[in-house]
Amino acid sequence: AQSVTQLGSHVSVSEGALVLLRCNYSSSVPPYLFWYVQYPNQGLQLLLKYTSAATLVKGINGFEAEFKKSETSFHLTKPSAHMSDAAEYFCAVRRNFGNEKLTFGTGTRLTIIP
Amino acid sequence: EAGVAQSPRYKIIEKRQSVAFWCNPISGHATLYWYQQILGQGPKLLIQFQNNGVVDDSQLPKDRFSAERLKGVDSTLKIQPAKLEDSAVYLCASSSTRGKGGNEQFFGPGTRLTVL
Numbered sequence: 001a002q003s004v005t006q007l008g009s010h011v012s013v014s015e016g017a018l019v020l021l022r023c024n025y026s027s028s029v030p031p032y033l034f035w036y037v038q039y040p041n042q043g044l045q046l047l048l049k050y051t052s053a054a055t056l057v058k059g060i061n062g063f064e065a066e067f068k069k070s071e072t073s074f075h076l077t078k079p080s081a082h083m084s085d086a087a088e089y090f091c092a093v094r095r096n097f098g099n100e101k102l103t104f105g106t107g108t109r110l111t112i113i114p
Numbered sequence: 115e116a117g118v119a120q121s122p123r124y125k126i127i128e129k130r131q132s133v134a135f136w137c138n139p140i141s142g143h144a145t146l147y148w149y150q151q152i153l154g155q156g157p158k159l160l161i162q163f164q165n166n167g168v169v170d171d172s173q174l175p176k177d178r179f180s181a182e183r184l185k186g187v188d189s190t191l192k193i194q195p196a197k198l199e200d201s202a203v204y205l206c207a208s209s210s211t212r213g214k215g216g217n218e219q220f221f222g223p224g225t226r227l228t229v230l
Contacts (some may be wrong), residue, residue: 104156
């Protein structure tokens with residue numbers, strides 16, 4: 001079975017500061033990992049994904065994440081926060097074969113302080 | 115390219131009533147998913163279709179929830195009768211090819227259900 005744990009249900013950063021959202025995964029087989037963003041009253045939008053190629057993955061809106069097998073982590077970062085980054089962020093995991101069922105974390109709400 | 119469409123966007127019902135949600139996936143997407151997102155939690159898969167067949171419905175409460183995708187295109191999710199704990203956002207997603215590594219799921223805006 002696969003699962004993800006997102007550390008910190010709420011994160012606040014100042015505009016222009018580094019954004020770091022934490023995600024640790026548990027998987028009995030090599031996983032695929034995803035970060036999604038959800039703006040109020042909208043569906044989820046894919047930010048980036050790790051599919052066993054490069055361990056440093058770049059996504060949309062300046063976000064990136066690094067897959068670290070030794071730490072079972074896939075933390076999301078952005079060098080400089082913008083007000084428009086305020087949203088809910090979800091980490092998700094699935095197996096790298098077969099049924100592509102996604103298992104989501106509980107989410108991290110990111111607030112940007114002007 | 116049009117995205118995943120869902121209706122209604124909001125629904126308020128009383129407990130023990132019935133409700134149905136509709137989803138139209140992106141054109142050509144064979145795989146369709148229904149997720150339940152309870153406030154403060156991540157989405158949980160309820161059911162996954164490949165064309166008009168069910169791939170995974172292990173977390174669907176079958177005593178009250180049902181879903182169909184008769185022609186392999188749009189889908190309906192029904193709750194009958196609804197309970198208070200069914201209050202949630204119901205998200206529909208679709209993807210183009212089953213089993214492909216890292217295949218992206220595209221999500222609709224969701225239907226927010228409130229059960230009073």
